[in-house]
Amino acid sequence: MSTIQIQTTQNVALNFTPASVGDRMLAHLIDWLVFIAWAIIFAIIASGVGSAMEQSRVGMIIFFTCLFLPLLCYDLLFEVFMNGQSIGKRVMKIRVIALDGTPPTLGAYLMRWLFRLADTVIFGSVVALVATAVNGKGQRIGDIAAGTTVVKLKQQVHLADLQQTIEDDYQVHFPEVSLLSDKDIVTIQAVLQKKQNEELLQEAAQKVKEVINVSSDLDDFSFLEQIVKDYTFIMTTEE
Numbered sequence: 600m601s602t603i604q605i606q607t608t609q610n611v612a613l614n615f616t617p618a619s620v621g622d623r624m625l626a627h628l629i630d631w632l633v634f635i636a637w638a639i640i641f642a643i644i645a646s647g648v649g650s651a652m653e654q655s656r657v658g659m660i661i662f663f664t665c666l667f668l669p670l671l672c673y674d675l676l677f678e679v680f681m682n683g684q685s686i687g688k689r690v691m692k693i694r695v696i697a698l699d700g701t702p703p704t705l706g707a708y709l710m711r712w713l714f715r716l717a718d719t720v721i722f723g724s725v726v727a728l729v730a731t732a733v734n735g736k737g738q739r740i741g742d743i744a745a746g747t748t749v750v751k752l753k754q755q756v757h758l759a760d761l762q763q764t765i766e767d768d769y770q771v772h773f774p775e776v777s778l779l780s781d782k783d784i785v786t787i788q789a790v791l792q793k794k795q796n797e798e799l800l801q802e803a804a805q806k807v808k809e810v811i812n813v814s815s816d817l818d819d820f821s822f823l824e825q826i827v828k829d830y831t832f833i834m835t836t837e838e
Contacts, residue, residue: 615750617737618693620728623749626687633686634670641666675712679705692752698736707745714741769832775811776830783807784830787823794820 618626645662669676677685682702683695695711697703703711718726718740727739736748790796790803797819804819807826815822 615696615748618691618749618751619737620731622691622693622751623731624728626685626691626693629687629690630673630685634673637669638666672712674715675708678703678711679708688749693749694752695742695747695749698746698748703745703747707747710745711741711747714739714744769828771829771832772825773811773813773815773829774833775813776826777833778811779807779826779830781834783810784827787827791820791823791827 645666674685678688678695681689684693688694695703695708697707715727718730727741730739730743731737734743736742737750738748742748787803787807790799793799800819800823804822807823808814815825817825
């Protein structure tokens with residue numbers, strides 16, 4: 600599986616696995632099932648007041664607006680308020696991110712949504728599928744325009760990649776590291792490789808301390824190194 604490298608605003612390179620065409624198609628299919636469920640539920644609710652609406656032009660306008668507007672804005676609203684995920688994307692564990700690794704801006708989400716109307720609705724998804732398949736970053740045209748991509752949330756990270764030589768009688772200093780994820784540890788290792796950047800080390804150490812709610816007298820580099828050792832030991836012994 601190919602990966603894309605994203606340079607974060609802290610100048611740390613992270614590798615992500617782009618969502619495959621299959622992942623995105625299945626997510627889109629799940630979203631369509633949501634559309635169908637909404638239409639059925641709406642039809643059931645509307646049937647109770649249908650006769651009154653049929654006798655009023657305003658009522659019919661309200662009816663079709665309430666039916667189609669949520670479907671039209673579905674992707675935009677869910678991606679904005681669910682951190683880059685529709686229901687289908689959440690089920691498939693994929694997410695929209697900006698090419699610098701940060702959450703997309705509202706403008707980026709709007710750009711993706713506007714282009715979706717062209718490359719998925721008007722052209723029946725053919726353009727989106729072709730663009731995603733041939734683009735090395737897993738982008739459809741809307742992603743290219745918005746500076747975004749869709750990636751897998753569960754990265755291909757293995758403890759073997761994190762493994763260090765740890766003594767059998769090793770004592771864990773920070774058991775709270777279990778609150779972190781493999782992806783967090785990979786990020787910490789990337790920071791450790793830039794040990795000459797004291798500001799970056801300090802920022803990363805402070806963030807980790809806040810997340811796992813610990814304090815330490817160790818210097819920033821030693822603290823982060825200890826975090827990686829503790830995490831690796833805990834995750835290895837739990838297997």
